[in-house]
Amino acid sequence: MVKKILLLLISGIVLSGCSARKQTTHLDPIIEKKIDSLMELMTLEEKIGQLNQLSGMGELTGPSIATSDYAQLIRQGLLGSMLNVNGAKATRQLQEIAVNESRLKIPLLFGYDVIHGYKTIFPIPLGEAASFDLEAIEQAARIAATEATAAGQHWAFAPMVDIARDPRWGRVMEGAGEDPYYGSLVAKARVRGFQGKNLADKNTLAACAKHFVAYGAAMAGRDYNTVDISDRTLQEVYLPPFKAAVDEGVATFMVAFNELNGTPMSAHRGLNVDLLKNTWGFEGFMVSDWGSVGEMIPHGYCATPEEAALAGFKAGVDMDMESRLYVNHLKNLVEKGLVSEKEINDAVRRILRIKYRLGLFDDPFRYCDTAYEKEMLLNPRHLEFARISACKSMVLLKNQGILPLSREMRSLALIGPMADNQQDMLGTWQGQGEARHVVTLLNGIKEKLPNTRILYAKGCDFTGNDRSGFAEAINAARSADAIIVAAGESAMMSGEALCRTNLDLPGVQKDLIRELNKLGKPLVVVLFNGRPLTIEWLDQEVPAILEAWLPGTMGGSAVADILFGDYNPSGKLPMTFPRNVGQIPLFYYHKNTGRPTNDAVRYTSRYIDSPSTPLYPFGYGLSYTTFEISAPELSATSIGQNDSLVVSVKVKNTGTRKGSELVQMYVQDKFGSVTRPVRELKGFKRVELEPGQETVVKFTLRVSDLAFYTADMTFKAEPGDFVVYVGSDSNTQLQAGFSLKP
Numbered sequence: 001m002v003k004k005i006l007l008l009l010i011s012g013i014v015l016s017g018c019s020a021r022k023q024t025t026h027l028d029p030i031i032e033k034k035i036d037s038l039m040e041l042m043t044l045e046e047k048i049g050q051l052n053q054l055s056g057m058g059e060l061t062g063p064s065i066a067t068s069d070y071a072q073l074i075r076q077g078l079l080g081s082m083l084n085v086n087g088a089k090a091t092r093q094l095q096e097i098a099v100n101e102s103r104l105k106i107p108l109l110f111g112y113d114v115i116h117g118y119k120t121i122f123p124i125p126l127g128e129a130a131s132f133d134l135e136a137i138e139q140a141a142r143i144a145a146t147e148a149t150a151a152g153q154h155w156a157f158a159p160m161v162d163i164a165r166d167p168r169w170g171r172v173m174e175g176a177g178e179d180p181y182y183g184s185l186v187a188k189a190r191v192r193g194f195q196g197k198n199l200a201d202k203n204t205l206a207a208c209a210k211h212f213v214a215y216g217a218a219m220a221g222r223d224y225n226t227v228d229i230s231d232r233t234l235q236e237v238y239l240p241p242f243k244a245a246v247d248e249g250v251a252t253f254m255v256a257f258n259e260l261n262g263t264p265m266s267a268h269r270g271l272n273v274d275l276l277k278n279t280w281g282f283e284g285f286m287v288s289d290w291g292s293v294g295e296m297i298p299h300g301y302c303a304t305p306e307e308a309a310l311a312g313f314k315a316g317v318d319m320d321m322e323s324r325l326y327v328n329h330l331k332n333l334v335e336k337g338l339v340s341e342k343e344i345n346d347a348v349r350r351i352l353r354i355k356y357r358l359g360l361f362d363d364p365f366r367y368c369d370t371a372y373e374k375e376m377l378l379n380p381r382h383l384e385f386a387r388i389s390a391c392k393s394m395v396l397l398k399n400q401g402i403l404p405l406s407r408e409m410r411s412l413a414l415i416g417p418m419a420d421n422q423q424d425m426l427g428t429w430q431g432q433g434e435a436r437h438v439v440t441l442l443n444g445i446k447e448k449l450p451n452t453r454i455l456y457a458k459g460c461d462f463t464g465n466d467r468s469g470f471a472e473a474i475n476a477a478r479s480a481d482a483i484i485v486a487a488g489e490s491a492m493m494s495g496e497a498l499c500r501t502n503l504d505l506p507g508v509q510k511d512l513i514r515e516l517n518k519l520g521k522p523l524v525v526v527l528f529n530g531r532p533l534t535i536e537w538l539d540q541e542v543p544a545i546l547e548a549w550l551p552g553t554m555g556g557s558a559v560a561d562i563l564f565g566d567y568n569p570s571g572k573l574p575m576t577f578p579r580n581v582g583q584i585p586l587f588y589y590h591k592n593t594g595r596p597t598n599d600a601v602r603y604t605s606r607y608i609d610s611p612s613t614p615l616y617p618f619g620y621g622l623s624y625t626t627f628e629i630s631a632p633e634l635s636a637t638s639i640g641q642n643d644s645l646v647v648s649v650k651v652k653n654t655g656t657r658k659g660s661e662l663v664q665m666y667v668q669d670k671f672g673s674v675t676r677p678v679r680e681l682k683g684f685k686r687v688e689l690e691p692g693q694e695t696v697v698k699f700t701l702r703v704s705d706l707a708f709y710t711a712d713m714t715f716k717a718e719p720g721d722f723v724v725y726v727g728s729d730s731n732t733q734l735q736a737g738f739s740l741k742p
């Protein structure tokens with residue numbers, strides 16, 4: 001054990017690609033002086049108490065916990081933060097104990113998983129990312145912060161900025177998809193939305209970039225599983241969104257559950273301290289994930305709870321969520337000389353700094369106004385934006401002239417387990433959203449078509465083999481002018497600890513759709529799901545498919561808006577849809593091999609039983625109109641190290657409806673000191689055009705956009721040949737070439 005502790009004390013690998021100087025400090029000297037004065041009064045036990053976070057019993061977002069006398073711990077100064085305590089009244093009751101009955105009157109910090117809304121629930125984050133609308137994503141987070149702070153919250157355990165390439169992993173629903181460039185932009189937008197311009201404002205939440213780091217690379221797509229990747233992949237794919245969050249001023253970080261290359265992230269000093277805090281200059285604090293410090297024992301990394309507390313604390317995890325190891329063991333570790341009080345002081349200072357920045361010392365009850373809470377929750381303005389956000393998130397995957405549906409039809413059949421489903425429309429991590437406030441698809445369509453006869457039949461459940469509802473559904477469909485099938489996953493089929501090996505539609509939904517399709521009527525399948533599904537059969541057999549994700553409180557109204565043409569779909573996929581699970585992991589940002597894929601040639605990188613291409617590529621999405629994009633024109637065919645390149649394309653609406661297109665620019669570095677991806681997203685712009693209207697879209701490509709970690713892990717652009725691709729998705733073949741001079 002002693003040898004293990006010594007190894008923990010001296011561990012701390014500085015990754016070769018992260019040698020940038022520490023950022024200039026942005027600390028407020030007035031706050032720092034206040035912290036100095038307060039800490040002079042604190043006992044060691046009270047300092048350690050600030051590092052202790054426990055969950056209230058209202059709901060659990062992790063394994064079951066031992067009950068605690070929270071009030072007594074707060075009075076003794078042994079509890080600095082709580083999660084899962086909701087409502088202005090409930091938080092005020094506990095805050096009053098902290099500021100009126102504890103010795104130093106240090107306010108509590110209340111945290112909560114505000115993932116895609118608090119009471120007004122927005123589309124799941126993967127769905128929001130499909131909008132490719134950074135302003136809308138920021139505004140959704142702003143509304144979530146407004147509602148959460150009105151209900152007593154100070155801190156959101158969001159955004160999740162993990163890059164995810166394996167849709168078997170349930171938590172893909174919680175992030176922005178597979179691309180590090182886009183994921184970084186979304187990370188910044190959500191941090192801005194939660195934190196606003198000033199954390200001292202009444203309606204701002206401290207944001208939390210999670211899960212640091214590479215949690216999205218869990219082996220086999222199984223939650224909490226091992227991660228084993230190269231430093232280069234870590235640098236180029238998984239770290240950029242976290243660096244973007246730091247650049248945007250994120251207040252806190254959460255450490256990941258996984259181990260990385262043999263070291264649990266809760267013990268990874270090289271990344272948590274040397275990189276995040278020292279090199280990047282992160283001045284907030286890091287919290288563990290639920291019990292992750294204690295979980296280093298079953299990881300096989302630490303032998304005892306005391307050793308786990310030492311490992312976590314030395315690795316820069318400032319606050320211990322629910323493992324209770326710091327409060328039980330840190331004092332003893334200080335007395336043994338294994339942890340210094342100076343180190344304790346640094347962690348405490350980081351936590352107090354956020355409490356001061358939030359204004360909690362000025363007014364501990366500023367977030368505890370029940371009248372304001374009632375005014376803000378489910379505010380009509382919030383609901384209207386949730387409807388718009390849901391519309392923006394939806395992706396039209398296929399349309400053979402079926403959509404938009406006519407409002408003049410006499411009868412319409414609505415079938416499927418999501419057709420009149422309030423609870424599952426919210427998805428997982430639904431905050432304080434309630435099913436009773438959700439607009440179902442059935443209600444959304446009834447509101448849209450008051451004079452049409454709506455024939456509803458559930459047909460089947462999400463799971464099981466029960467086909468007893470098929471007859472009713474088929475009879476309803478037989479009597480209708482058109483059929484809508486609302487199918488997909490239940491809310492509890494994606495999210496944390498909700499991983500799947502089969503990504504087809506669960507249960508007998510496929511069989512139901514096939515029976516309905518035999519009727520020969522216009523048929524639309526609306527998918528409600530939290531991840532890419534394997535629906536090649538659906539693409540082959542059904543004339544129209546709309547990806548609606550799990551769209552939240554106003555989901556039914558938003559789907560109806562799209563189905564009947566009040567909103568022209570404009571979403572694009574932030575994550576590749578595979579044909580089958582055998583292709584996974586499948587993502588656009590891959591590299592070539594020495595024998596690039598050619599499905600017509602045997603000795604190439606391919607499968608013998610499936611195409612190698614995705615069903616729907618990253619960036620894909622249709623509209624009710626059509627667009628024509630010209631080949632890119634470049635301002636030069638060769639640029640120097642201090643130059644930039646302007647990339648121009650003409651975009652024309654060639655259809656009959658007004659619509660918007662997301663024009664995407666990708667770059668390929670053809671040859672390098674290490675191999676490079678076949679293409680990388682480097683820019684996107686949305687244009688809205690009337691029928692027949694044409695415009696020019698321009699991108700500026702800088703030399704810094706061409707930089708990567710070279711053979712010696714120096715981040716720079718290498719001279720050579722490049723290809724620019726511009727089009728409507730990552731599979732575009734519209735291209736032009738240029739070279740970068742030495």
